[in-house]
Amino acid sequence: MAMPSSEEGNVVIDPITIGAAISGATAAFNTIKQMVNAGRDLESCIGDVSRWMKAASDIDQAEKQAKNPPLFKKLQGADAVQSEALQVYAAKKKLEAQRAELKQYLQMTFGPQAWADLIQLEGRIRKERQDAIYKQQEARQKILEALAIGVLGVVSLGIFFWIVWLASKN
Numbered sequence: 734m735a736m737p738s739s740e741e742g743n744v745v746i747d748p749i750t751i752g753a754a755i756s757g758a759t760a761a762f763n764t765i766k767q768m769v770n771a772g773r774d775l776e777s778c779i780g781d782v783s784r785w786m787k788a789a790s791d792i793d794q795a796e797k798q799a800k801n802p803p804l805f806k807k808l809q810g811a812d813a814v815q816s817e818a819l820q821v822y823a824a825k826k827k828l829e830a831q832r833a834e835l836k837q838y839l840q841m842t843f844g845p846q847a848w849a850d851l852i853q854l855e856g857r858i859r860k861e862r863q864d865a866i867y868k869q870q871e872a873r874q875k876i877l878e879a880l881a882i883g884v885l886g887v888v889s890l891g892i893f894f895w896i897v898w899l900a901s902k903n
Contacts, residue, residue, distance in 0.1 A: 750791065750795070751791075751792065751795050751817070751820050751821060751824055752820070754788040754789075754791040754792050754795070754824065755788065755792065755824040755827060755828070757784060757785075757787075757788040758784075758785050758788035758789060758792070758827075758828060758831065759827070759831070760784075761781045761782070761784035761785035761788065762781075762785050762831045762834075762835065764778075764781045765778050765781045765782060765785065765835065765838070766834075766838065768781070769838050769839070769842050779854075782851065782854070783854075783858060785831070785835070786854070786855045786858045786859070787858060787862060789828050789832075789855075790858065790859045790862045790863075791862075792821065792824045792825060792828055793825075793859075794867055795817075795820075795821045795824070796821045796825060798817075799817050799818040799821045835851075836848050836851075839851060
């Protein structure tokens, strides 16, 4: 599986996105199970497998963020970071169970090569999402942090010069 670099740990994936990702993964997983149980071929399941993998990729990214939260997330306090980390942990455990069941379904229905094909597809999807979405989010987050730090710096300088001006008048 292709994993984003540690620099990308600052991408913001909020708790709402985590919930949506696990809901999307579960819906896609249930659809895949129904299609496989109905005897459909792997090609007809690809769209749902892709949705499941995208949600899994989002949750993996949220896990990286929980391990290394961005500056403003740290400023919100430990409770917010811990809460998000617990949400990510629960989502990861659910995905692990789904992954194991999906592997079993695919291998029993389509043979061992189906799982290998799926892993290859997952790697490609993760790479595409990393390039298309996560890097954009990371850049956006860095810009917002830089702007906030800049504004804070300007306000701090303004207060400093105002204090100096008041002191010079007295």
